[in-house]
Amino acid sequence: MGLKIIVLAKQVPDTRNVGKDAMKADGTVNRAALPAIFNPEDLNALEQALRIKDKYPGSTVTLLTMGPGRAADVIREGLFRGADDGVLLTDRAFAGSDTLATSYAISCAVRKIKKFDLIIAGRQAIDGDTAQVGPQVAEKLGIPQVTYGEEIYSAEKGKVSMKRRLERGVETVECPMPSVVTINSSAAPCRPRNAKLVMKYKHAQTITERQNQSEDYIDLTQDRPYLNIPEWSVADIESDHEMLGLSGSPTKVKKIENVVFQAKEARHIQANDEDIEELVKELIANHTIG
Amino acid sequence: MDNIFVICEIEDGKVADVSQELLTKGRSLANQLNCKLEALALGHKLKGIEEHIFPYGADIVHVGDDKRLEPFTTLPYTSVIVDLFKREKPQIALLGATTMGRDLGPRVSSALQSGLTADCTALEIGDHEDKKAKKNYKNLLYQIRPAFGGNIVATIINPDCRPQMATVREGVMKKEVFSKSHKGEVKDVDVKSILKPEDEVVKVIERHIEKNRINIKNSSIIISGGYGMGSKENFSVLYELAEVLGGEVGASRAAVDAGFAEHDRQVGQTGVTVRPKLYIACGISGQIQHTAGMEESSMVIAINNDPGAPINKLADYVMTGDVMEIIPKLIKAYRKNTK
Ligand SMILES: Cc1cc2nc3c(=O)[nH]c(=O)nc-3n(C[C@H](O)[C@H](O)[C@H](O)COP(=O)(O)OP(=O)(O)OC[C@H]3O[C@@H](n4cnc5c(N)ncnc54)[C@H](O)[C@@H]3O)c2cc1C
Ligand SMILES: Cc1cc2nc3c(=O)[nH]c(=O)nc-3n(C[C@H](O)[C@H](O)[C@H](O)COP(=O)(O)OP(=O)(O)OC[C@H]3O[C@@H](n4cnc5c(N)ncnc54)[C@H](O)[C@@H]3O)c2cc1C
Structure with a gap:
């Protein structure tokens, strides 16, 4: 029997490759210069979902992302790789969300989707770096969670069986569905885009995107409804507004400092025998070594 | 009420280094805030576990001993901690940013609707002025953490919700014995009355944990x-x-x-x-x-x-x-x- 899987995916700035061109003159990061990408571990999560879809015919994979309008890229990317559809959750009211407010908004959107067997998320996003959203969504929905997943072995008879990769070992666990699973980067990499799917979905857009486009696409979507990426705002989900955005966020950022390398006075030692010996004598004399 | 809690992690009957490091930090924060330091040890066959906790300065150790708490699974731990925190109302709760702490912390914080700051590298006490709401806060926990792949350092505060929760990685805080002879009070947690059958739905089928050989x-x-x-x-x-x-x-x-x-x-x-x-x-x-x-x-x-x-x-x-x-x-x- 087919399963209904929701994959949580976040669009993030590529903080792993802060190259020279992304550095400002004062040695701090120019965040605007970082490309927006599909959060890496969310791609691992998507792959696990697609494998379930391959294994259990009739299964579907829905991507859910919360973010600004351009986060629709994440949904298109997922469609190109085999997801069936996706929802963009976007509203100014979500701005300033901490992980708790993010999880609350996501859980409200999941409730609107209604039927699902598994929610698969990445372990951690590479910008906020907290790994909190998965477990918090599970708690908000009142369902169990399995974190640090590396491989889903099976999802049948109401149970998901999977391997977890822990700091110093592995664990096999069994968990009833529906549940939330988070996936590590040590899991299988995501399959590449499929050329046919790229052809099929390259004009998939949200209504906001389409309004800024030429009219041809509006016509396209009339007989190809799959090109519509649903866009949900606060008005589309049932929620307590106090629990969204800034007001729903217990944690506040008081201060942000860019990390700048401070130069300190270093002594330069020549790499010849004499200077090295001098250094060693000095370190022995001041009890650093010996 | 208003004390500092450290959720200890127990491995093979021993308290993990990271928990002892947090106890050391918790002790100094408790002195600064003039409150008590309490520890929570959950697991099975924990007899004598307090011996590994009191020397780091805890005033009270809550022990929840039950075979359903070994090995760690999220739901039973969450139920016990949420129950305890609702009664004890700590102002601060600290956990190791381990695979356990990073699984458990967010679940607990979500259930209590209280903030959680991940992977702190420093914890300090400080004040905060909310200019918009014209409110002054005294003695908040400044939770300092790198984000953005380590390219920025943010100071996070949690002005209104309690407990202020934070996770810290192993080795970040210094571990120091407060006093070898320090003793406090041991309190039993009534795990049996808290746990429900639905807490036990996730089953660990197999487990291979390697000992930390290199340190x-x-x-x-x-x-x-x-x-x-x-x-x-x-x-x-x-x-x-x-x-x-x-x-x-x-x-x-x-x-x-x-x-x-x-x-x-x-x-x-x-x-x-x-x-x-x-x-x-x-x-x-x-x-x-x-x-x-x-x-x-x-x-x-x-x-x-x-x-x-x-x-x-x-x-x-x-x-x-x-x-x-x-x-x-x-x-x-x-x-x-x-x-
Ligand atoms: C989220 C995240 C977390 C990370 N966590 C960590 C972490 O915990 N620890 C960590 O280390 N990195 C971490 N990294 C990776 C980090 O960004 C760097 O990629 C990594 O530290 C680079 O390692 P390196 O200096 O050995 O290699 P490189 O950057 O490749 O540097 C090699 C150096 O060796 C020098 N060299 C080459 N040949 C010789 C020679 N014959 N004699 C002398 N010198 C020579 C070169 O000049 C160069 O400076 C993390 C990255 C991300 C995005
Ligand atoms: C400097 C800085 C520090 C911060 N520190 C904290 C903090 O300590 N505590 C805190 O509560 N908040 C913090 N935040 C806010 C937090 O980063 C945001 O709430 C963020 O939107 C979600 O957290 P994350 O990026 O850490 O996601 P993670 O919890 O690391 O994400 C885990 C997984 O959840 C899913 N997911 C997460 N966000 C989305 C989304 N928008 N749409 C779809 N799926 C998603 C993905 O599958 C992802 O892989 C901080 C923000 C900044 C800028």
Whole structure:
């Protein structure tokens, strides 16, 4: 029997490759210069979902992302790789969300989707770096969670069986569905885009995107409804507004400092025998070594 | 009420290092805030566990002993902690940023609708003025953490919700015995009355946990190799130097990824944080994620063939040249000057 899987995916700035061109003159990061990408571990999560879809015919994979309008890229990317559809959750009211407010908004959107067997998320996003959203969504929905997943072995008879990769070992666990699973980067990499799917979905857009486009696409979507990426705002989900955005966020950022390398006075030692010996004598004399 | 709680992690009947580090930090915060330090130990067969907790300064140890609490699974732990916190109303709760803490912390914080700050590198007490709401807050926990892949450091506060929850990685805080003879009160947690059958739905079928064999954290001299070492074979000169100096070998992530060294040796944001007396960085460029784990070393020697390597900026001694030539010279010079 087919399963209904929701994959949580976040669009993030590529903080792993802060190259020279992304550095400002004062040695701090120019965040605007970082490309927006599909959060890496969310791609691992998507792959696990697609494998379930391959294994259990009739299964579907829905991507859910919360973010600004351009986060629709994440949904298109997922469609190109085999997801069936996706929802963009976007509203100014979500701005300033901490992980708790993010999880609350996501859980409200999941409730609107209604039927699902598994929610698969990445372990951690590479910008906020907290790994909190998965477990918090599970708690908000009142369902169990399995974190640090590396491989889903099976999802049948109401149970998901999977391997977890822990700091110093592995664990096999069994968990009833529906549940939330988070996936590590040590899991299988995501399959590449499929050329046919790229052809099929390259004009998939949200209504906001389409309004800024030429009219041809509006016509396209009339007989190809799959090109519509649903866009949900606060008005589309049932929620307590106090629990969204800034007001729903217990944690506040008081201060942000860019990390700048401070130069300190270093002594330069020549790499010849004499200077090295001098250094060693000095370190022995001041009890650093010996 | 209003005390500080440390959720301890127990491995094979022993309290994890990270929990003892948090107890040490918790003790100093409790002194500053003039409140009590309480610890929570959950698991099975915990008899005598308080002996590993009181010396770090806890005033009260809550012990929840039940076979359903071993091995760790999220739901039973969450139920017990949420129940306890609702009664005890701590102002601060600290957990290790381990696979357990990072699984449990967010679940508990969500159930209590209280904030959680991940992977803090410093915890301080301070005040806050909310200009918009015209409110002044005294004695909040400043939760300082790197984000954005280590490129920024943020100070996070949680003005209105309690407890203020934070996770901290192993090795980030210092562990210090408060007093060997310090004793406090042990309180039993009535686990039986709290746990419900639905807490037990997740089953651990199999578990393989390796013992931490390599422990570079406690070494006062660390010789670390990076991608610039070139190969696993070349790492042998580092082991030789470590042996003559009585130190341990560390590594950068690039070196670990390339298979030059085991993951347990990785220093940095996603490895261990070390603060040895002497840190020798060999063929390591000094990216922020690496330096985050070693910048508090008392003395740093950088050996790199690039005179502009970023690591040189935080080094006390810079040696520019090929690491495979310099290390043997260091070994020779040391042998010659010590007998
Ligand atoms: C400097 C800084 C520090 C911060 N520190 C904290 C903090 O300590 N505590 C805190 O509560 N908040 C913090 N935040 C806010 C937090 O980063 C945001 O709430 C963020 O939107 C979600 O957290 P994350 O990026 O850490 O995601 P994670 O919890 O690391 O994400 C885990 C997984 O959840 C899913 N997911 C997460 N966000 C989305 C989304 N928008 N749409 C779809 N799926 C998603 C993905 O599958 C992802 O892989 C901080 C923000 C900044 C800028
Ligand atoms: C989220 C995140 C977390 C991370 N966590 C960590 C972490 O915990 N720890 C960590 O280390 N990294 C971490 N990294 C990776 C980090 O960004 C760097 O990629 C890594 O530290 C680089 O390792 P390296 O200095 O060994 O390699 P490189 O940057 O490749 O540097 C090699 C250096 O060796 C020098 N060299 C080359 N040949 C020789 C020679 N013959 N003699 C002398 N010198 C030579 C070169 O000049 C160069 O400076 C993380 C990255 C991310 C995104």
